[in-house]
Each structure stands twice: as C-alpha cells, then as structure tokens.
Amino acid sequence: MIYSSYRINLIASSQLQKIKQMKQIITAFAFICFFIQAQAQIGNNPDVPDHTPMMNKTWDAIDKMAYKVTYNGAKKVYTPFYPKELKALENKVVELPGYMVPLHSGRNHKNFMMSVLPVMQCQFCGSNGIPPMVEVTLKGTAIKFSEDPIKLKGKMIFTKDPLKGNSEIQIIDAELAK
Numbered sequence: 001m002i003y004s005s006y007r008i009n010l011i012a013s014s015q016l017q018k019i020k021q022m023k024q025i026i027t028a029f030a031f032i033c034f035f036i037q038a039q040a041q042i043g044n045n046p047d048v049p050d051h052t053p054m055m056n057k058t059w060d061a062i063d064k065m066a067y068k069v070t071y072n073g074a075k076k077v078y079t080p081f082y083p084k085e086l087k088a089l090e091n092k093v094v095e096l097p098g099y100m101v102p103l104h105s106g107r108n109h110k111n112f113m114m115s116v117l118p119v120m121q122c123q124f125c126g127s128n129g130i131p132p133m134v135e136v137t138l139k140g141t142a143i144k145f146s147e148d149p150i151k152l153k154g155k156m157i158f159t160k161d162p163l164k165g166n167s168e169i170q171i172i173d174a175e176l177a178k
Contacts (some may be wrong), residue, residue, distance in 0.1 A: 080168040091156070
C-alpha cells in the first residue's frame with residue numbers, strides 16, 4: 001500500500017512537472033506572438049505599412065479635432081470642435097500625403113476620403129483608435145485608385161453641419177502634388 005501510494009505521488013509529481021513545462025512553453029509562445037505583433041504595428045515589419053512618414057503638421061492639426069457633446073432633450077448632439085491649430089488652416093491651401101479610401105466602388109475617383117493608413121490595413125488596429133481622415137474633392141478629372149500613398153494640394157474647409165452628409169474636414173479643388 002505504501003509502495004503504490006509513493007508511486008502515485010511520483011506519477012502525479014511527474015505530471016505536475018510536465019504541466020509546469022507546458023505553461024512555460026505557452027507563456028513563451030504568447031510573449032513571442034505579442035512581440036511580433038507589436039513590432040508589426042510600430043513599423044518594423046516591411047510587410048505592414050508604417051503611417052508615421054505620412055504624418056506632418058497638417059495631419060497633426062487634423063488629428064486634434066474633437067467633438068463637443070451637448071443634449072437636445074434626451075438626445076446627444078455631437079458638434080465638431082476645431083482647435084486653433086486646425087482653425088488656422090481653414091480656407092488655406094495645404095499639402096497632404098496619405099492613402100485613398102474610396103467612398104464608392106469603381107476604379108476612378110474624384111471624391112474620396114484620405115487617411116494616414118492604407119485601406120488594406122485595419123483602421124482600428126494598433127494604438128490611438130481610428131486614424132484622422134479628410135474628405136477630398138478633386139479639381140480636375142478623377143484619378144485611378146491606388147494602394148500607394150499620394151500627395152494632394154488643395155483648399156481646406158470645414159463643414160458647418162456634418163450631420164447632413166459630408167466629412168467635417170474637406171480638401172476641395174485638390175490636385176496631385178509632386
């Protein structure tokens with residue numbers, strides 16, 4: 001009886017060691033996966049586009065736009081708030097690098113959104129939530145959609161009532177810049 005109890009304890013101890021080793025392996029694997037994903041999100045993976053080079057003073061100002069929340073009875077009303085850095089760009093011609101985000105299906109676009117992240121990258125991954133975007137209306141003819149970054153030059157305006165259909169910040173009469 002003592003022998004079998006000793007043997008049971010020995011087997012249980014051996015299995016506990018195996019469980020501990022498996023936990024260590026799983027922990028190490030999870031850490032490696034997390035590290036790889038973190039590296040991909042901060043631009044060290046050449047297969048994942050890094051939006052950092054797209055950021056400039058104009059994008060930084062656009063990114064500061066916020067919403068004031070007020071109430072109309074029980075209904076929440078969100079009103080765009082343009083800080084002074086952004087307000088200083090109103091009705092000014094700006095240059096903006098970024099990626100096309102189509103609003104409609106098709107190959108050629110005259111009206112689209114522009115973002116610091118490409119369409120093929122999840123817009124909700126990484127840090128800081130949704131990236132800044134503006135609506136673009138081209139001055140001339142439509143351009144062919146591209147997954148490569150483009151640079152535009154156009155006049156920045158603010159929509160007075162974005163709930164009626166347009167983006168809060170627009171670049172109008174835009175042309176491709178070189």
